[in-house]
Amino acid sequence: MPQLLSVDPSNYKDAPTECIRRILEKVTGRAIPKSEKLKLDQVESIRMGTTVSTNALLERQGERCALITTKGYRDVMKIGMQARPSIFDLSIKKLAFLYEEVVEVDERVTIETFAQDPNPQPIDVEADTALTRGVTGDIIRVIRKPDLEVVKKQLEELWDKGFRSLAIALVHSYTFTKHEELIASLAKDRGFSVSISHQLQPMIKIVSRANSATADAYLTPVTRRYLESFGEGFEGGIDAFGNKLLFMQSDGGLCTWNNFSGLRAILSGPAGGVIGFTRTCYDETEGVPLIGCDIGGTSTDVSRYNGKLEHVFETAVAQVIVQAPQLDINTVAAGGGSRLFYRNGMFIVGPESAGAHPGPACYKKGGPLAITDANLVLGRLLPEHFPAIFGPNEDEPLDVEASRKLFTEMAEKINSARGVTQDKLSIEQIAAGFLQVASEAVCRPIRTLTEARGHESSKHHLVMFGGAGGQLGTGIASSLGISRIIIPRFSSILSAYGMSLADVVSEIQEPTSLNLGHDVSSAIKDRFAQLENTGAGRLSAQGFSSKSIRFERYLNCRYQGSATQLMIAQPEDQDFTAAFIAEHQQQFGFTLQDRAIMCDDIRVRAIGVSGISDINSPYADFKKASLTPFAGSQYPAKKVFFEGPGYLDTAVVRLDSIVSGNQVLGPAILFDTTQTILVEPGYIATVLSEHVLIDLHTPPAPPAALDPEHVDPVKLAVMGHRFMSIAEQMGSILRQISISTNIKERLDFSCALFSPDGGLVANAPHIPCHLGAMSHAVRFQANLHGDTLEPGDCLLSNHPSAGGSHLPDCTVIVPAFHQGKIVFWTAARAHHADIGGMAAGSMPPFSKEIWQEGAQIKSFKIVKKGVFDEAGVKFHFYDEPGKYPGCAGTRTLADNISDLKAQIASCHRGAMLIESLVQQDSLEVVQFYMAAIQRTAELAVRDMLRTIYKKHEGKPLQAMDSMDCGAEIHLKIDINPETGGATFDFTSTSPQVYGNLNAPTAILYSGVIYVLRSLLSVDIPLNQGCLLPIEIILPKGTILSPSEDAATVGGNVDTSQRVTDTILRAFQACGASQGTCNNLTFGYGGQKVDGKQIEGFGYYETIAGGAGAGPSWQGQDCVHVHMTNTAIGDVEIIERQYPVIIHEFSQRVGSGGAGKFRGGDGCVRDIEFTRKVDVAILSQRRAIAPYGMCGGEPGAKGVNQWIRKTEDGVVRLINLGGNNECVMNAGDHIIINTPGGGGYGLPDDVSDVGEKYASPQGLLSRANGFLASFYNQQNTN
Template identity: 55%
Template structure:
């Protein structure tokens, strides 16, 4: 049986009241999450609601002894210290404090008295040391609570996702239990005792489990999982061997998946995110006042037959709505050619198809599989209407549709097996010496799972065990779940898969993070007929007699227009015959469209559709087609997304791998931004300057295929030096191999590139050379040959030659991450070359320029609106850095053409610190702010800056000399520039205005030339966002120019010699007003060995401003809790906004980040210039001249998935 009770309860927020029990200091951890905001350009920063209502902090603490980044680890004798224990992984742990269980019981009693009955428990490092959690769970159950323990639900490192899983389970399991209790009462004996195994429920992993073991967490998405099992069993043949891409298009959502012989389980899910008809009020054809949807487009174009639909459809309403929409489109589009209503409706479908194929490409191509080498299995109620179009877009020639495809999820549940999974954490390097330990643990887990299946009545010969190791390279974060291969060599299988997915291997140890057993109980032998065997057995399949058609209907196709199409009832079609398109095959629950260039073979249980012609409609370049504009927008963004996916997976460092401090983008041959993935706004807006610089630096012919450029110098479009930009030209392979068509590039923050301080973020630098390697232009790869010696020279030798400076302290990681950057660019080159081959260069170039023009027109409309709102007056603002340096801006808008001049005259001179800001950052701030104020979801690209003229006097803070220190520019001044621009537009109160840059580490070359092995760590810390006229500020989130993630607390302590004592919301720090500003954070870190610690921050003197009478946010505070090494006494020392100092063991750095400003009118403080109205995020202020736009992204959806 399957159920949507859990999914519906989660979506509708109708679960059980939940209390979260968590380690002291982390009460707000799930509010902060990974501190990233899900949507880059949404000033209201809307995050998902939390599922729990209240929190109890338990005063207990366990941490890891030793740290993985230690370059010279010492052996740890666990037996010599009573506070040391071995975790489940075998790693040594230190129990710093055991819980006082009586106090825990009292706290739980208070919860019980308040009516709470469900608890989620998540303690630090409980995945490897669950004792404290287990005891708390025991106490809670004795009191009558329903309890979800994170260590039992998901015994894997990372507290945030584990706590989220426990919270979701506690929220949903009681609802599931009530539903099942009610269901069981309809049976004699209520399915008690031996009958309990007769009621099996589908889980999100595709397996079945008795209702007694069913939980809320495993119930989520169990329906789509049933569909995966369904097509895996019916549309894949191990002998034939072609892998299958699953396309599940239901009434209100779309899911994509892949099957190649085994089920692969992931911990984050991504869907195709297309709304087909909306649950309520439904599509326009339902007659309930709903908007036009994909269902309406299919209906209008004859792809849905009203006579066979289960409810009456209002086709006349749909026609009227499409006629009105067509008039709007034609009024706003340029050119003489007018679109017909049919073309507009077809545009709906084309854009929907483009949106859905993007995650399919990411799912397959992102893992090293070409989409064209697959079959496509379509199912769900709407899948058959889009099957041939989706396949054609992906280059797939064969589509399989099961006769039960519309209910394949339910059928898949009937085909599923009973599954018991057992998993435990591990921490061992894979080797022959570790084999006996791993085999013993496999045997133990298999025995446990087998015992569970035997109790359900399965005989031993009906039980199969699937063995997995979750493996990764040492120093990497991305683990791969490896199934035991036939030869039993997990290491060999890991290396092969890593090479397939990422294109390279590493000369590093392979670590095992988790050991997993999936035991399957097979109740019966399933002998399902293979569609491929049936196809092979057909000698010559005759075409069906057209006389068997129920009717002939006109259907609109992209190439042919309206075409007479035969309508067949599937049950009337003889087995073994062929149906030639155009045609429609229908039954009671599905409609399958065959386009004119396809034909279907009717088998016992399938329709197998072959695409006879995979050529697409030729795209013209006479004028912009708004439909193709959106399609190309999706394709360009898909390139950048897959580049980012490659970079994240193949990199080594925490900054890129886990904090996601990187960006990838596609640029024109002159350096203009074309498309980007939603990464770091500060990178995206400034990278075009770096690309333009290199494009102009090299004469034609000096850059050759296989060349890769490395640059980070501010004079070359760089920002601060740790951000290394890797640039690769894309050449015309077909016509002119010397002609550059595009550039692909990525920029990532490296943990260390040398200089006077570990982490290369010195708060006290005053000259550029103090901040590390400064590279104007270096061919890191020359015609395919990697120049490692040259790289060592630039990153280590040169920066180490300056007085008091060291070369990079993380050279190995630098080289590994730069190789990952090269791999990411190579991925982009491959995808762009495929795009050019598919459409031709003139077409691709035409729509590249059209996308930029579209953005330009949107910005012009935005500025015209502001000119009208401000009654033609210039917009101006002044703010001050904490050192007193003024930032000044005057914006003069031309109301006729929507152009504007941003004049920063009045900004203070170059500063004797590191807040000096290269001009590229100004452009980055401007393009970001403009994009935020456009309500339409347009792509961010160079067109946004086309109407903008920027002036800043030379030798000022925002246009400094080439030797000025700049390390704080990209993380501090950039935030203040953004606040300044929003202040001028009166769009929002100030956000925290800083990134709160914290670095620590040790090692490198000292003044005597001695080299000590060490490491560097860098993080930025969230704060409060500013409020606006129609939104409250968000607490504990990164704002504006940055959007990096925070390292999970457990990973943080495992890798580095620190103890995270607190990470919480700084309550009350947001500004007051009609709309409150968001609160900042408190981050308290204790050092477990001597290190150099640096803090670089702003808003410690000048508070974040309020807007329209709203109150200021609280200023930030940086404290050094200094422990005397002799008597143990403690002093609290204020570090100010910028400081670097050696700290000892037991010392603490406490960072209290600023809150955001509040918003609220105060009649006594009205500005001199009267303004018509307020800026509101959700009003339709800008009307984009094109209806169809690229929108959404896989990366953004994955980021959303990690929010609480």
């Protein structure tokens, strides 16, 4: 089998064509010149995957294209979901958009009804000519039809500018397709290649569809050109292939080349690997679920299989939302080419990669150290059995000396940093350490992937494949507690082999809006039949007979009022309702008995069976095999280094010399022409006809005792991953068991580990306003209770004076005991949807006293010796808040109890995992490395502060900023250059206000730790160490240290932003960002009239603005900043759920402050209400503009306006100010203009300015399935 580098332009134009040429030479026995076109007469089928689309997307090298969208939404892709991609990146670099130009068409439709209406009334569609029904059955109001003559002129202008590829995405086109079809028809007539959003994936969410349509318009022409170029190597060109040429799609199905599109090609390569391991390794009779690890050159692709392929339908690749069916594959930045670094006393693997060119150091092209070099130096690879395709001329073997040379240089650096008092590390110890860190880097997301869906990692078997899979399997399995590793016969080329096993698939999906509780079975059956006829027709045209076509049926379901959808495969009894309930219970740990189950989409996969089907099960083969020890080998034993014993004589065995049933006891290296498999000591390999099984044979020896006096950099890195993994697993449990939307869907929570004194060790996810605050809550409880707590006790707190942020954020705190002593703490803070008070949602815009904001709990033992105190919860959440005038107890007590139990379970899970870690490594070691990780962060901050001291020549750093009410925040920072410590003095800050803008002291600490982490240029563990160099001086009674009875709900969302602006101003880091969250609420109902509660709804959102410019960057437009990163609802979902029409959500052009680097622009959000509602706005920077820095001009102030239609028909424009509440009638608008960011540098010095949109650099994940979605949601709060 030919083995070629994927890119080698000096030796061949295209690797797949060259492979086919060499295969044909072998088959025909005739030399075929590279210049000769290949004949297809002896080719039965060519099945391929390609990274052409993926690379074009990641590298931004696609086709010039334009986007056509609804008026008011030209910035739909720029704003997206308004969250910034990286929380701690002040420059907020986004990748360039795929389109070059946007054209707005003056058309508009909306949904006539709204799902949250508690008293829906029947509507006569025939009585109003503006009404019609959409594909989903929803009633559509056509507000404006497009003027087609105007559209023609717009298309002509695009044509004259050279555009030939268009994307069309209009609001609500997933259900009302007519306007897109009209515009598409005109565009096609003019000669454009057109990507139409509702045809590509007819699912709700305009942001996702617009991204997907633009991605298709951007990628499909590139894909087509590649196909034509590939065809040039064959007689007759691409058209000569007919149905012989099949391409793998992202969903795991093949399609003919002429049906292959860029949008569905993004996971073309890794999808083959998933099909490969699922078809070759899963046994339906055994039923053991599998975790697949495809370890390639730059990364590892992780997936899970339990009898059916798992798909996701919306992912983000290189900051582009792709709405299309894709296998649930998750990329981890660790592969054979992942680079190795020593930073801040820690071993770091990736995410940077050596790539295929120049590749690792051993490729002899001047590349850096990588994982492959570590394996080679340790003797785990066999260079003499690798093809000679390395070096400048692609004709040399792997070079172990090149690897050893760079490891020797690294060893000198590491040993010098460790000092003379510690034993020197050999290059073998260093290389083995990096492999251990790499294995742990892969294990951490696997734990999250499985645990977040209610599965235990240890109950899976591990399938290893890819170029580096055979070398890392035992290390990963050992860390995960997995007892069996399966390596398929073609493990190194399983992605390619998987394509030979795959079937041709046609996906058909349509949106709907069905209540499964109603009698809709016949309607669903008819829709399935229609879709199956469509799929069968497509496959029949490709030569498939009806006997070779099968169908898979799915419904995309959710509970009414929830956005969490589950794609449910049709069960044998065809009871989709029962299947949905069972799957919801499995994944989330609960069901909602009183909620209707809604179906949003009907989906059919039409499958033309065409792949290889006679594959032996590894489990069946193992059971019937005659197991015998393998004796002897034609190769001499090799010295291989293993952590612990060092060098061991290791058997080297060629796989084709072993018969099925032979067993090889480790240590051993098994190899053939395509793979190298390491069997570590303590494991036994069983060779079968088509697999190698590696099972744990003897328990591993306990690790050598670690020196508690000196830090081992390998253990430091591994422990960092372990601590973060525990926090992430806590988060998985909380999300899985919780019931409220805030926690389950918005992930408005944080889980964390703390040292015995309450110092932060690891925190996940990172919600900025929780970062420094939670340790205050833990310390308060630790000091309050002392040694009186016992195992089984859990504490609850939310009060600002006890380390809380604002009252809805409730914190459960659990002491972790070992031998009767508290050795760690775990805590989970979560935002509860309601905890009582004067307003539904417990975030009143005009609260003056804290009791108006709901339940106040300084310390409550919610669980005592394992017994949950439900009566106490009712007292604190319902009885006590309701005693105050004008206030009520919680309106969601059942949800509160369920979510608190989820938080308790999360904390107990963390405590259990800590105990497991202590049992494995000893308490002394675990706590030593806990302190060491905090020390790593501390040293990084101290070094940074020393650098800042030199930059400012030792001068004190001072700043002042004001709230719109006139309250001032004053700060003076003094840095000690000797220690690297600093004093943050907030003396002269204004007294607390009679309002709700008071910020608890814990919020101040969150702002400090956020800024310090953001100023660091390197990635460090985020923990209490960041604050250890800082002393904060803060007089009592200020707006940042209010009294216990002060209202604080606005301090958490707005004053927190002013805190960060003030600190950044003192450091002269950047211009001010928008400085507010722009909190908007609207709704009605909730109050009681004549003793009867009025049913209604409530809605809350925060709105993005402009980011401040900095010394080397332009401020980003339309993005959330600093202490929040909340995603905003898609217009199509909001209009379906609530009585609103969002006429505009766009960039507020020109609102960013001028400067050498201009501040980012804010947003314009124009919302019309279609019924009477209560509206409240809580915002800042309406009176005081966001400052500019170093001569830069301030950003524009925000403006809140009410377009009010009076009863006599007069329309008035009313300025609402920064904070207000009012009743708006049907036809009224609220228009929110959010602030811009401050500029940086003098406006007349505009040379060498930075770009807002970056060129792709480093590793960008191609496969972002469920796991990436989980992490992204963690960062959007």
